[in-house]
Structures are given as structure tokens and as C-alpha cells.
Amino acid sequence: xxxxxxxxxxxxxxxxxxxxxxQRLLPxxxxxxxxxxxxxxxxxxxxxxxxxxxxxxxPTYQWNPAPNISFTSxxxxxxxKRKNDGNSQDDLKRQRCSPHPYKQMGKxxxxxxxRRVEQGSTRVSVGEGCSPIRSPLHSPGTSDSVGCxxxxxxxxxxNANSSLPPSLIKDxxxxxxxxxxxxxxxxxxxxxxxxxCRAQLQRDIxxxxxxxxxxxxxxxxNGFGSRSSDAxxxxxxxxxxxxxxxxxxxxxSLVQKLLYKLxxxxxxxxxxxxxPILKFRDRISxxxxxxxxxxxxxxxxxFLLRTYAYIExxxxxxxxxxxxxxxxxxxxxxxxxxxxSYTLVLxxxxxxxTLPEPVIPCLQKDYPECFSPVMDIHLVPDGPKNxxxxxxxxxxxxxxxxxxxxxxxxxxFRWDKCVISVREAKALPKPNCREWKDKFxxxxxxxDGSNTARAVHEKMKFDDIKAQFTESWQxxxxxxxxxxxxxxxxxxxxx
Numbered sequence: 157x158x159x160x161x162x163x164x165x166x167x168x169x170x171x172x173x174x175x176x177x178x179q180r181l182l183p184x185x186x187x188x189x190x191x192x193x194x195x196x197x198x199x200x201x202x203x204x205x206x207x208x209x210x211x212x213x214x215p216t217y218q219w220n221p222a223p224n225i226s227f228t229s230x231x232x233x234x235x236x237k238r239k240n241d242g243n244s245q246d247d248l249k250r251q252r253c254s255p256h257p258y259k260q261m262g263k264x265x266x267x268x269x270x271r272r273v274e275q276g277s278t279r280v281s282v283g284e285g286c287s288p289i290r291s292p293l294h295s296p297g298t299s300d301s302v303g304c305x306x307x308x309x310x311x312x313x314x315n316a317n318s319s320l321p322p323s324l325i326k327d328x329x330x331x332x333x334x335x336x337x338x339x340x341x342x343x344x345x346x347x348x349x350x351x352x353c354r355a356q357l358q359r360d361i362x363x364x365x366x367x368x369x370x371x372x373x374x375x376x377x378n379g380f381g382s383r384s385s386d387a388x389x390x391x392x393x394x395x396x397x398x399x400x401x402x403x404x405x406x407x408x409s410l411v412q413k414l415l416y417k418l419x420x421x422x423x424x425x426x427x428x429x430x431x432p433i434l435k436f437r438d439r440i441s442x443x444x445x446x447x448x449x450x451x452x453x454x455x456x457x458x459f460l461l462r463t464y465a466y467i468e469x470x471x472x473x474x475x476x477x478x479x480x481x482x483x484x485x486x487x488x489x490x491x492x493x494x495x496x497s498y499t500l501v502l503x504x505x506x507x508x509x510t511l512p513e514p515v516i517p518c519l520q521k522d523y524p525e526c527f528s529p530v531m532d533i534h535l536v537p538d539g540p541k542n543x544x545x546x547x548x549x550x551x552x553x554x555x556x557x558x559x560x561x562x563x564x565x566x567x568x569f570r571w572d573k574c575v576i577s578v579r580e581a582k583a584l585p586k587p588n589c590r591e592w593k594d595k596f597x598x599x600x601x602x603x604d605g606s607n608t609a610r611a612v613h614e615k616m617k618f619d620d621i622k623a624q625f626t627e628s629w630q631x632x633x634x635x636x637x638x639x640x641x642x643x644x645x646x647x648x649x650x651x
Contacts, residue, residue, distance in 0.1 A: 304545040305466045319469045320554075329555030332638040337473035339648050340480065342381040349441035350376050350387040353420070360418060361391065364410060368393045369534070370447075373458040379465025380475050380501055383649045386444040390451050392533060397450060400431055404449040408434045411447070452533050456603045457498070460519060460527050463540040464505055468516050468548060474557050475504050477638075480647045485624045490611035494621060499599050499608045502578050506599075507561050509581040513550035515557070518581035519543070520602060529603050555636070562629035571597060571622070578602050597621070 325334050350372060358370035374388030375381035391411070398404050408426055415424040415436055424436040434447040448454070465472050482488035482500055490496035495503075508515040519540075520527050526539040552560070569576075574583035575598040584600070586592050596618035597609035612618050628641040638644060 303541045303543055305463050305540055305543065320473075323551060324470065324553050327553055327555050327636070329558070329632075329636050329638055330553040332644060333473055333477045333554040333558060336480065336638070336642075336644055336647055337476050340382045340476060341472070342376065342383055342385060346381075346383055346385075347376065349438075350443055350445075353438045353441060353443065353445070354387075354389060356420070357389070360414065361411060364414060365393050365407075371455050371533075373454045375497060378458045378461035378501075379472055380461065380479070380497075382476060382479075386446060388454065389445055389447040390455055391447055391449050392452070392455075393450060395533075397452075400449075400451075405432050407449050408432055408447070453601065453604045455533055455536055456527070456529065456531075457601070459536055459540060460602060461501060461505075463519055463526075463543055464516060467519070467543065467546045468508075470554060470557060471505075471508065471516060473554055474508075474561070475501055477558065477642070478504055478561065481628070481642045482624075484642050484647065485628075487621045487624055493611055493614050493617040495597070495609060496611065499597075502599050502602075502608060503565065503576060504561060505578045506576045506581075506583075507564050508557070509578065510583070511550055511552075511560070513548065514581075515548050515550050515552070517546050518579075520579045521581065527602075559629065559632055562625055562632065566622070566625040566629045571618075574598070575600055 320334065325331050354370055354372050358368070361368050361370060369392045371390045371392060372387065373390050375385045376387045391407070393407060398407070405426070405428060412424045412426050412434055415421045415434070420439050422437050422439045424434060427433050427435060431448055431451055435444065436447070437444050465475075479488060479497055479500055482495060486492075487494040488497060488500060490499075505516065509518060523540065523543055525531075526543060528539075531539060569583065573586055575586050575592065577584045577600045579600060579602040586598055592598050592607065595607055595610060595613070596615065597612045598607055599609040600606075601608050612621065631640050632638075
């Protein structure tokens with residue numbers, strides 16, 4: 157007999173979760189016949205026969221390779237500094253006091269719904285439709301652009317070691333940042349292990365839900381992962397939203413029962429959170445996975461961040477070291493009331509966008525089609541593939557950027573007045589409504605407008621975060637040695 161899920165102990169009179177799923181999952185999500193067949197598929201213990209469902213299986217989830225290029229943009233490309241829009245009276249009037257006051261994305265570009273294709277068909281690509289609106293590197297005469305985002309297998313070839321000019325790493329602090337990054341960055345073999353497990357897991361889950369897709373997301377794919385990073389997976393079962401409190405739990409409980417039967421998976425554990433996840437470990441690679449259901453925004457922001465990671469060669473080293481710094485000082489754990497890694501990344505991107513000479517552009521303004529919040533989720537991976545590298549006039553070294561980041565949030569940024577917005581490339585005024593006004597740190601999620609820093613809800617934790625920024629900045633500007641705020645030997649991966 158299979159082991160029982162610890163998250164669902166069956167007591168007398170209780171409904172079993174798989175029965176609950178087949179009885180009460182949203183009617184518009186699955187038909188009665190599909191629900192019955194999903195339950196029968198699950199109870200078929202050998203999984204050797206074809207699923208009973210007759211609707212077509214989507215093609216295997218694959219990444220299309222991007223052209224192999226260097227980090228340096230073509231000669232003659234011009235950098236354009238964006239105007240600071242400011243906050244005019246009209247802008248302030250347009251801000252509504254709603255749960256997500258920044259959800260209005262301006263003009264969006266709707267893509268035609270993805271076609272249901274049979275196996276063996278060619279997937280629709282959006283590369284040709286992704287033209288820049290105000291790209292600093294595009295002129296009207298430009299025809300074919302060359303994308304800066306590498307394919308997954310090219311990640312290890314696009315490190316900072318071979319592309320950073322000497323002027324950006326001339327000082328000791330900058331060299332320390334680069335060396336730590338090269339020691340900790342995720343390697344191609346790490347990503348291949350995660351991708352191998354994802355592909356096999358998708359094949360197994362499609363025996364339950366033939367139209368389901370499993371996407372790799374988070375730091376493993378966005379360019380900011382380290383060798384020790386866990387892997388985030390998103391199980392997409394339908395185009396529309398899924399009720400996270402009820403239906404997502406039911407779906408994950410079915411998947412959990414399936415994982416108990418798979419020899420390469422161990423320790424599946426269902427975590428009932430605001431976005432419930434199924435945690436498990438790949439027995440072969442040892443990688444820990446977190447699986448959610450239809451958390452679509454996580455897929456969208458993964459490819460937005462991945463483009464930022466590769467659009468300018470200093471972005472990945474500075475962000476990885478800042479994540480290490482925050483982890484060392486225990487301010488990088490949302491479950492303990494501090495900053496999530498995602499929030500930290502958005503904070504760094506915001507700083508790099510708002511310098512007098514920006515280091516990076518505002519992708520959602522310059523390429524709205526590539527990051528449209530209404531783009532079909534199956535087209536999202538191809539969206540930014542033709543975006544070229546950004547050439548910045550700002551030639552600050554890695555050390556100067558780290559110092560500037562710490563100083564900005566220690567002395568310049570108004571935590572009580574402003575919302576960090578990467579979507580707008582500026583600090584927005586904090587709205588006077590409950591969703592935002594009582595929060596210590598406000599960081600806008602670029603697609604759904606929620607506050608990614610909502611976990612920081614205690615003043616003591618907020619004060620600790622501010623204190624670490626101030627203390628580290630004061631020490632580093634005197635010492636100019638990374639070891640004084642982050643012992644490099646401890647930060648390196650253990651061998």
C-alpha cells in the first residue's frame with residue numbers, strides 16, 4: 157500500500173482529497189468526464205496504458221535557442237537617457253486607491269491566442285512581433301536584431317569573466333565581487349539537471365492532466381541563481397486563474413499521490429500557504445523543488461528578470477553578491493519577515509535604472525510587446541529573444557555600484573513615502589490605502605502590481621534591514637574590501 161499523504165490524514169467522516177478534487181473543482185476548469193478520468197488515471201497504479209482523456213497533449217516544453225552573441229553591442233549604437241517623468245498632477249489623479257494601485261500597465265499589445273497544435277507541429281513564435289518602442293539601441297533603419305539573452309545551454313558561456321572591460325574591475329573591491337560571482341554562479345550542468353527532472357516530471361504529470369505543462373521558473377532560470385539554488389516549478393493546467401486556496405491544493409494533493417509512485421522523487425510535502433506549493437527532492441540530482449499551480453506571474457517575471465540579467469554585463473555579478481550579502485546578514489528570508497530574493501533583485505534593478513546615467517533600461521517601457529501582461533503564457537519564453545544588449549554611458553565599476561546601492565537605500569530612498577517600481581523605472585508615491593500605506597517596504601511586482609515586500613510587517617525587522625544597509629555602507633566606503641561586510645570564504649560554495 158502506498159504511504160498516505162501527511163498533509164491529509166483521513167479521519168472518520170472526512171472526504172478524501174482526490175474525491176474532493178473530482179467533486180468540486182471549478183466547473184469551467186474541467187468537465188465532469190475529465191474529472192472522472194483524471195481520478196481513474198491516478199488510480200491506475202502501473203501508468204503503462206494511455207490516459208483515458210481524449211483532448212490533445214501539448215507539445216513537449218522546449219526552449220528555442222537564441223543567437224550566440226557577445227555582450228558588447230554593435231558599434232555606433234547610441235545610449236539614450238530617458239526623461240524623468242516626474243509626478244504631475246494628472247499622474248497623481250490617475251492613481252486609484254485600489255488593492256493594486258499600479259496595475260494599470262498603459263497601452264498593452266494583445267497577442268492572438270495560442271493555437272492548439274498536434275504533436276509534431278511547429279510552435280508559434282512571437283519573435284517577429286517584438287519590436288522596440290523606444291529602444292536606445294534601435295534606429296528606424298534597423299532590420300534584424302540580435303538578442304542578448306542566451307539559450308539555456310549557452311548560460312555558462314556568457315559569464316562576466318570574458319566580457320567585462322578592465323576599467324570596470326580595476327579596483328580590489330570590484331575584483332572581489334567578480335571572483336565571488338564566478339565561484340558561485342549556476343553552471344550549465346546544474347541547470348541541465350533541473351531541466352532533466354522538469355521534463356520527466358511533465359511527462360508523468362501529463363498522465364493525470366494531459367494538457368498540463370510544467371515550467372521552470374525563479375532564480376534557476378532568471379540568470380541570478382547560484383550553484384546551491386533550489387528550483388521553482390509552475391504547473392499550468394489551464395489558461396485562466398485557479399483558486400489557490402481550494403483547487404490548487406486539490407490538484408497538488410493528486411500530484412503528491414503520483415510522486416509517491418515515482419522512483420526518482422522523494423519526500424513530497426504539501427505546504428498550504430497563500431500560494432500552496434508541493435516540495436520534493438530529485439533523488440538523482442539531489443535538487444530540491446517547489447511546485448505551484450498556475451502561478452502564471454512567476455513565469456512572466458522570470459523572463460523579464462532573465463532579460464535584465466543579460467542585457468548589461470554588470471547586472472548578474474552585482475545582484476548575486478548582494479543576495480549573498482543579504483543572506484549573510486539574515487535579511488534575505490521572507491518566511492522570517494525579511495526580504496525575499498525576488499524583492500532584492502527588484503531593488504537592485506530599480507537602483508541601476510534610476511542613476512543619473514542608467515546602467516539598464518526600462519524593458520517594459522521600451523519593449524511592451526515582449527513583456528505584455530496579456531501575452532499567452534506559452535509564448536512568454538520567446539518574447540524577449542530578439543532584444544539587443546544595452547550600451548550604457550555609465551562606466552561605474554562593480555565596486556562603485558555596490559557602494560552606491562548600499563548608500564541609496566541607507567540615505568537617499570524614502571521608505572515611508574515611495575514605492576519601488578521597475579516597471580516605471582522610478583520611485584512612485586505611496587498610495588494612501590490599506591494595501592500600501594501601512595507597509596514598511598513597498599516594492600511593486602512588475603506584472604500584477606502587488607507588493608513583493610509585504611512579508612516585512614514588523615518594525616523590528618524593518619529596522620534591522622535599514623541598519624544593515626547603513627552599517628555596511630559606512631564600513632565599505634572606508635575599507636573598500638568585501639570581506640568586511642561579507643566574508644568571501646564563507647560565501648563561496650562548499651566543496
